[in-house]
Amino acid sequence: MSTSSFVLQSEIERLTGFGIENLRKWRQRFGFPPAEQRVDGRAIYSRESVDRLLVIKRLMEAGFRPGQVVGNTALENLKIAADLILFKSGVERSESTNAFISLLKRSDSEAFKALLRKRRAKQTMLDFVQHTVAPLMVGIGDAWFNGEIDVYHEHLCSSMIERYLIAQTLKSQPKPAFPIFLFALPPGEHHQLGLLMVEAVMAEAGAYIVNVGTDIPLDSLKLAATECKADVVALTFSFSYPPRNVVPTLTHLRRLLPPRMLIWAGGAGLSQVRRVPKGVRIMTHFDEAITAMGELMWAGRVPANGAAQPE
Numbered sequence: 001m002s003t004s005s006f007v008l009q010s011e012i013e014r015l016t017g018f019g020i021e022n023l024r025k026w027r028q029r030f031g032f033p034p035a036e037q038r039v040d041g042r043a044i045y046s047r048e049s050v051d052r053l054l055v056i057k058r059l060m061e062a063g064f065r066p067g068q069v070v071g072n073t074a075l076e077n078l079k080i081a082a083d084l085i086l087f088k089s090g091v092e093r094s095e096s097t098n099a100f101i102s103l104l105k106r107s108d109s110e111a112f113k114a115l116l117r118k119r120r121a122k123q124t125m126l127d128f129v130q131h132t133v134a135p136l137m138v139g140i141g142d143a144w145f146n147g148e149i150d151v152y153h154e155h156l157c158s159s160m161i162e163r164y165l166i167a168q169t170l171k172s173q174p175k176p177a178f179p180i181f182l183f184a185l186p187p188g189e190h191h192q193l194g195l196l197m198v199e200a201v202m203a204e205a206g207a208y209i210v211n212v213g214t215d216i217p218l219d220s221l222k223l224a225a226t227e228c229k230a231d232v233v234a235l236t237f238s239f240s241y242p243p244r245n246v247v248p249t250l251t252h253l254r255r256l257l258p259p260r261m262l263i264w265a266g267g268a269g270l271s272q273v274r275r276v277p278k279g280v281r282i283m284t285h286f287d288e289a290i291t292a293m294g295e296l297m298w299a300g301r302v303p304a305n306g307a308a309q310p311e
């Protein structure tokens with residue numbers, strides 16, 4: 001086999017940022033990267049292993065721990081990255097997305113926020129999150145994955161968009177007799193951008209919004225829902241939420257809440273759910289939430305004071 005298919009051990013740290021001792025520990029614990037082969041007495045790594053290490057590096061920069069990604073196959077980690085909206089192969093960026101990325105590269109936060117306002121002025125909130133924010137995050141992830149921008153650019157982008165969505169939600173005025181939505185992230189969940197996007201869409205549509213934040217224990221979520229007289233408890237599960245915990249979390253929450261309170265859930269973390277718990281509604285698109293709210297009101301579940309009627 002040609003040595004051009006391999007990378008010398010002496011260069012692996014420069015290419016990936018991972019030290020030799022670090023890789024040795026991973027090999028012992030996770031079985032990756034495979035034991036180096038030797039050509040003329042020199043330690044080497046395959047190009048395939050180096051490519052996998054670069055993906056692992058990107059995911060760890062995004063907040064993953066070694067135990068969550070090192071033992072995965074290359075395809076599993078690329079799927080995680082895709083669900084995270086960090087990477088989609090061959091993504092075609094719009095002129096708008098490229099303009100945002102250009103401003104991020106210059107760290108021009110004020111111009112970035114001005115462009116957000118300009119785009120928003122021409123769109124409903126539903127159009128804004130679907131056609132500006134979502135494609136932007138895909139483009140940002142693609143640029144980050146390909147080394148065009150640093151991870152801090154991605155974090156800066158997310159931070160500015162989150163702040164903007166919160167400000168827009170606070171400006172919206174709930175309409176009389178519209179449902180009360182309690183938005184939250186379940187225990188162990190910290191990725192709130194998707195939740196804020198749905199929240200902003202529902203707020204503009206007239207819903208009354210209560211957001212209790214991230215990583216909320218289910219008992220506390222029950223208390224919050226009861227005290228604010230929520231009609232709907234809305235949760236999102238991100239790419240990084242342990243798939244094995246999604247259904248048990250939703251099932252337990254359903255048992256805690258009274259039947260009259262609806263549970264809606266969405267996010268990339270639900271992609272592997274095959275059996276939806278009884279009494280939970282899964283949303284896969286932003287406009288589904290608008291339709292579902294209309295159905296809720298049409299069915300007479302929300303009286304004039306905005307609180308749900310008991311079943």
